[in-house]
Amino acid sequence: MSDIDEKLAASGRYARQTALSMIGTEGQRRISAATALVVGCGALGSTQAAWLARAGVGRLLLVDRDIVETHNLHRQMLYDGEDARARRPKVVAAANRLRAVNPEVCVEPTVDFVTAENVIGLVRQADVVLDAADNAATRYLVNDACVREGKPWMYGGVMGTSGAAMAVIPRKGPCLRCVFHDPASVMSGPCATFGVLSTIVGWVAAMQVTAALKLLVGAPPDPARLHRFDIWSGHGSSAIARRDQRCVCCGQNRYEFLGEMPAWDGGQAGTAGGAARGDARPPGGGQACVGGRVSSRAADAAALQPAVRRLMEGECPHEPRTPRGGVPTTVVPAVPVKEPRHD
Numbered sequence: 001m002s003d004i005d006e007k008l009a010a011s012g013r014y015a016r017q018t019a020l021s022m023i024g025t026e027g028q029r030r031i032s033a034a035t036a037l038v039v040g041c042g043a044l045g046s047t048q049a050a051w052l053a054r055a056g057v058g059r060l061l062l063v064d065r066d067i068v069e070t071h072n073l074h075r076q077m078l079y080d081g082e083d084a085r086a087r088r089p090k091v092v093a094a095a096n097r098l099r100a101v102n103p104e105v106c107v108e109p110t111v112d113f114v115t116a117e118n119v120i121g122l123v124r125q126a127d128v129v130l131d132a133a134d135n136a137a138t139r140y141l142v143n144d145a146c147v148r149e150g151k152p153w154m155y156g157g158v159m160g161t162s163g164a165a166m167a168v169i170p171r172k173g174p175c176l177r178c179v180f181h182d183p184a185s186v187m188s189g190p191c192a193t194f195g196v197l198s199t200i201v202g203w204v205a206a207m208q209v210t211a212a213l214k215l216l217v218g219a220p221p222d223p224a225r226l227h228r229f230d231i232w233s234g235h236g237s238s239a240i241a242r243r244d245q246r247c248v249c250c251g252q253n254r255y256e257f258l259g260e261m262p263a264w265d266g267g268q269a270g271t272a273g274g275a276a277r278g279d280a281r282p283p284g285g286g287q288a289c290v291g292g293r294v295s296s297r298a299a300d301a302a303a304l305q306p307a308v309r310r311l312m313e314g315e316c317p318h319e320p321r322t323p324r325g326g327v328p329t330t331v332v333p334a335v336p337v338k339e340p341r342h343d
């Protein structure tokens, strides 16, 4: 009997989970042997991390540069007022809490942005990656890294009362850029501060973590779907997403966000509304993206390709299409659609 099997048998912690026929003892063993990378530790990331730790994922890698602030507390379930008063880094506060929740899980916090320089090293350690970033630039960076490395990742975004989620399985289904073709088209429009209803965070995180657990236990893969839901109205949609052979990323193997955005270091992890994010201004006086920070090297943006340059100049994603009228099943059109900002 392996060390993992002995721990599982001794603790009984996962008895109600292993009782599920789709998980069982073998599924739990796979979950306990797995490593998950959570990119961002704001509302989505802290919710994901809590569920992953309680489910017994063996190793959790948490990456975020933000500190806990009071305005985070209405939706970021791992933190409390003392974390905010102490201005603790979110991943440090999260790791403390998660170790108390489940000491069987190895939690490894990293206080840093996710950048083109470090994302490959992070992704390579993981069996599955969960998107909890607060801006589209990081999401495209994660998409590039995961497609290049063949790592599954779970996209998710929330804004206001609506959210979206999709599992990306490289080489077997569409990537983010197959669905949202052009970063510039996704991120055009003025920056604004959007509110977030805490309950939509739970819905999106639940979709992402469930997809991750299904993947880890080896459940039969589902057709790729982009799920959307507005938790206030109760309206949602679930649309089949198809791979685009012309996709810049998975079709042409051009990883623009890995190779051409070294100056972008902003907003890679954390939650909407962080103080540093709101204060950020690129050199030259342009409007900073609500969801991002812009480094002192932002002047180099002019040398980058247009889509990345527009990101660095301070544009940010804005309101997604709001699903209406039940839960239709349609094919995602091969045209750019707006993407929810993350939190």
Ligand SMILES: [Zn+2]
Binding pocket: 174, 175, 176, 177, 178, 179, 244, 247, 248, 249, 250, 251
């Ligand atoms: Zn693609």
